[in-house]
Amino acid sequence: MSPETVQTIIDDLGALLLFTMILIIAAGQISRAIYAVAAQSLLIAMAGAVLATATGNADLWVIAGVTLAIKAIVLPWVLHWVVRRMNVRREVEPVIPVSATLALAVVVVVMSFHLSASLGPVRQAITGNALPVGIALTLLGVLVMATRKTALTQMVGLFASENGIFFTAMAVTQGMPLIIEIGVILDVILAALVMTIMVLRVRSTVDADIADLDRLRG
Amino acid sequence: MAETLLWVLPLVPTITALLMLTTRDRRILSAIDVGSSAVLFALTLVLAREVAAGGPQALGVLRLDDLGLVFLLLLVVLTLAVSIYTVGWLRQAVAVGNMKAESLRSYFSLVHAFVATMVVTVLADNLGVLWIAMEGTTITSAVLIGYHGHQHGLEAAWKYIIVTTIGISFGLFGTVLVYAAATDVIGGAGAMSWSAIMKVAPTLDPGIVRIGFIFVMIGYGAKAGFAPMHLWLPDAHSQAPTPVGALLSGILIKCALLAIIRFQTIAAAACGPAFPAEVLLVFGLTSVVVATPFILAQYDIKRLLGYHSVEHVGIVALGLGFGGSVGTYGALLHVVNHGITKALAFFAAGTAIARYGSRDMRVIRGLLAVAPIAGTLLMLAALSLAGMAPFSIFVSELMVLRAGVGHDHWVAIAIFLAMVVVIFAGLLHHVGAMAFGGPTPAAGREAEAWSPLLGMLLLAAIMVLLGLTIPASFDGLLQRATGVVVG
Numbered sequence: 208m209s210p211e212t213v214q215t216i217i218d219d220l221g222a223l224l225l226f227t228m229i230l231i232i233a234a235g236q237i238s239r240a241i242y243a244v245a246a247q248s249l250l251i252a253m254a255g256a257v258l259a260t261a262t263g264n265a266d267l268w269v270i271a272g273v274t275l276a277i278k279a280i281v282l283p284w285v286l287h288w289v290v291r292r293m294n295v296r297r298e299v300e301p302v303i304p305v306s307a308t309l310a311l312a313v314v315v316v317v318m319s320f321h322l323s324a325s326l327g328p329v330r331q332a333i334t335g336n337a338l339p340v341g342i343a344l345t346l347l348g349v350l351v352m353a354t355r356k357t358a359l360t361q362m363v364g365l366f367a368s369e370n371g372i373f374f375t376a377m378a379v380t381q382g383m384p385l386i387i388e389i390g391v392i393l394d395v396i397l398a399a400l401v402m403t404i405m406v407l408r409v410r411s412t413v414d415a416d417i418a419d420l421d422r423l424r425g
Numbered sequence: 426m427a428e429t430l431l432w433v434l435p436l437v438p439t440i441t442a443l444l445m446l447t448t449r450d451r452r453i454l455s456a457i458d459v460g461s462s463a464v465l466f467a468l469t470l471v472l473a474r475e476v477a478a479g480g481p482q483a484l485g486v487l488r489l490d491d492l493g494l495v496f497l498l499l500l501v502v503l504t505l506a507v508s509i510y511t512v513g514w515l516r517q518a519v520a521v522g523n524m525k526a527e528s529l530r531s532y533f534s535l536v537h538a539f540v541a542t543m544v545v546t547v548l549a550d551n552l553g554v555l556w557i558a559m560e561g562t563t564i565t566s567a568v569l570i571g572y573h574g575h576q577h578g579l580e581a582a583w584k585y586i587i588v589t590t591i592g593i594s595f596g597l598f599g600t601v602l603v604y605a606a607a608t609d610v611i612g613g614a615g616a617m618s619w620s621a622i623m624k625v626a627p628t629l630d631p632g633i634v635r636i637g638f639i640f641v642m643i644g645y646g647a648k649a650g651f652a653p654m655h656l657w658l659p660d661a662h663s664q665a666p667t668p669v670g671a672l673l674s675g676i677l678i679k680c681a682l683l684a685i686i687r688f689q690t691i692a693a694a695a696c697g698p699a700f701p702a703e704v705l706l707v708f709g710l711t712s713v714v715v716a717t718p719f720i721l722a723q724y725d726i727k728r729l730l731g732y733h734s735v736e737h738v739g740i741v742a743l744g745l746g747f748g749g750s751v752g753t754y755g756a757l758l759h760v761v762n763h764g765i766t767k768a769l770a771f772f773a774a775g776t777a778i779a780r781y782g783s784r785d786m787r788v789i790r791g792l793l794a795v796a797p798i799a800g801t802l803l804m805l806a807a808l809s810l811a812g813m814a815p816f817s818i819f820v821s822e823l824m825v826l827r828a829g830v831g832h833d834h835w836v837a838i839a840i841f842l843a844m845v846v847v848i849f850a851g852l853l854h855h856v857g858a859m860a861f862g863g864p865t866p867a868a869g870r871e872a873e874a875w876s877p878l879l880g881m882l883l884l885a886a887i888m889v890l891l892g893l894t895i896p897a898s899f900d901g902l903l904q905r906a907t908g909v910v911v912g
Binding site for chain 2: 322325326333341342345348349352358361364365368369371372375376379382383384386387390391393394397398401402405408409412413417418420421422423
C-alpha cells in the first residue's frame with residue numbers, strides 16, 4: 208500500500224471512530240453504549256491491521272489481535288454480563304442533558320483539530336489525522352465519565368478514552384514497543400476486573416450504584 | 426553486580442507477596458512483613474553506595490540515578506516504618522474486628538504488591554514501564570483502600586480508581602506524544618528510555634513536547650494530588666487502613682511527582698525551562714489555595730491530613746516551578762520531609778482514632794493524658810507539618826521561598842505565605858485542642874503498644890534530625906539529584 212492510501216484509510220477509520228464516540232455520548236441505554244464501544248475497539252483493531260500491512264511491523268498484528276480479542280469481545284461481554292446479572296438501571300442517567308453533552312463534544316473535536324493543525328512539523332511522526340482524533344477520543348471519554356452517574360457508563364467512557372490513546376500510539380511511525388502495549392492492555396484488564404468487583408460488591412451490600420455514593424464530602 | 430540488584434529490588438516485595446499467601450498465622454505474616462522490608466532497606470543502602478561511588482546504574486528498562494535514589498530511600502524507610510507499625514496496629518485491629526483474621530494474608534500480599542509496583546515506578550527508565558507500574562500502583566492500592574469493605578471505603582476506592590485511571594491515561598497520551606517526538610530524532614529503539622531521550626532532548630520538536638507535557642502534568646498530577654484533580658485524595662487517604670494511608674500520603678504521591686520531574690526535565694530541554702516552570706507554578710499555587718479552606722473547616726482528622734498533602738505537593742510544585750538549584754533542592758528535600766512527617770502523622774492519628782473510636786477531632790480530647798508518647802508525637806508531627814522551626818519542613822519551605830525571592834515571583838510568594846500562615850494557625854488550633862485538656866470519658870486508657878511506637882519513633886528521629894542538620898552524605902545526594910533536574 209502506498210503511504211497515501213494508508214493515510215486515507217486511517218483518516219476514514221478516524222472519522223468512524225469519532226462517529227462511534229458520538230453514539231456512546233448519545234446512547235440512552237447502557238447496553239447501546241457498550242455496543243458502540245465494542246464497535247470502536249473493532250475499528251481500532253482494523254487500524255492496527257492496516258498499519259501492520261503497510262509498515263510490515265509484525266508487532267502491530269499482535270496488538271491488533273489482542274485489541275480485537277480483549278477490548279472488542281471480552282470486556283464488552285463482561286459489561287453486558289454485569290448489566291444482566293445485577294439488573295442495574297438500564298438508563299445512563301446523565302448529569303447534564305445529552306444534547307448539551309453533544310454540543311460540548313463538537314467543541315472538543317474542533318479544538319482537537321485546531322490544536323494539532325498548529326503543530327506543523329510534528330505531524331510527520333504520526334500518520335494522517337490520528338493525532339487530533341486520538342486527542343478528541345481521549346477528551347470525549349473523560350467527558351462521558353464526568354457526565355454520567357452510573358458506574359458502568361463511566362467504565363465505558365474509560366475504555367473509549369483508552370481507545371483514543373491506542374489509536375494515536377499505533378499511528379506513530381515506528382509503532383510502540385510491543386512489550387509496552389501488552390503491559391498497558393494487561394493493566395486495562397486488571398483495572399476493569401477490580402472495578403467490576405467493586406460494582407458488584409456495592410450492589411450486593413447496599414443495593415446502590417457505586418458511582419452514586421456520595422457520603423464523603425468536605 | 427550492582428546492576429543485577431536493580432532487578433532484585435522489585436523482586437523482593439513481589440516474592441514476599443506470594444510468600445504471604447502460604448500462611449494464615451498473624452505472627453508469621455508480621456515477621457515476614459518486617460523481615461522483607463528490612464531486606465529491601467538493606468539492599469537499597471548497598472545500591473545507594475554503588476550509585477554514590479560509580480554514578481547511575483542501569484540494566485535494561487531499569488535505571489537508578491541520584492534523583493531516583495532520593496525517592497527510593499524515602500520509599501524503603503517508610504516501608505520499614507509501616508511494617509513495624511503494622512505489627513501492633515494489626516493486633517489491635519483484629520481484636521476490635523476492624524480486620525478479619527482469616528483474610529490477613531491477602532492484605533499483606535496486596536501491600537507488598539503495592540510496594541513492588543512503587544519500586545518499579547522509581548526505578549523505571551523506560552517511560553512506558555513507568556506508566557505501567559503507575560497504573561499497577563492504582564490497581565493494588567484501590568483494593569487496599571476499599572479493604573475494610575464498608576460502604577465509605579468502597580466509595581473512596583471507586584472515586585480513586587476512576588479519577589486516577591482516567592488521569593493517568595492522560596499521562597499515557599503524553600508519554601506517546603513525547604515518544605513520537607523522540608522517534609522522529611532517534612528512531613524506534615530506545616525512544617522510550619528517559620536517559621536516551623535526555624541525550625537528544627534539546628533537538629525534540631517543542632510543539633509536540635509542550636502538548637505532551639501538559640497531558641503528563643494533568644495525568645500524573647491527578648495521581649500526585651494537584652488541585653483541581655485532587656478530589657479523590659482526601660477520601661482515599663482517609664478511608665484506607667492506617668498503614669496504607671501512610672504509604673499513600675507518604676510515598677505514592679511522591680512517585681507521581683518523580684514521574685512529573687522526569688518529564689519536566691525533557692520539556693525544559695526541548696522548550697526551555699520557562700514553560701514547564703509556569704505550568705508547575707499554576708498547579709502548585711492552585712493546590713495550596715484550594716487546600717486551605719478545607720484544612721480550616723475540617724473535623725475528620727484523617728481528611729485533614731489528606732487535604733494537607735494537597736497543600737504540600739503544591740509546595741513541592743512551587744519549588745520545582747521557582748526552579749534553579751535552590752528551588753529544586755528545596756523541592757526534593759520537601760518531598761523527603763513531607764513523606765516522613767506525614768507518615769508519622771498518619772500513624773499517630775490512627776493510634777488516636779483507635780483509642781477514641783472516632784475520627785472526629787471534636788471527640789478526640791486530652792490525648793496527652795491517655796497516650797503521652799503517641800500524643801507527643803502527634804503534636805511534634807503537626808508542628809512540623811505546620812512549618813514550625815526547627816523542624817525539617819520549615820527548612821525546605823524556607824528554601825522554596827528563597828528560590829521564589831531569587832527569581833522575583835512576588836505574587837506567588839505573597840499567596841504562598843498567606844496560605845501557609847493561615848494553615849499554620851488552623852493546624853495548631855486543631856491539634857492543640859486534641860492534645861490538651863481533659864480526656865473524653867470514652868477514651869481507651871490501655872498501655873501504649875511498643876511496635877507502633879517504635880515505627881513512629883523511627884520516623885520522628887529522622888524528622889528531628891533533618892530539621893537540625895542535613896548529614897553530609899544526604900546533602901551530597903540531594904546536590905547531585907538537583908544536578909540531574911537542573912542540568
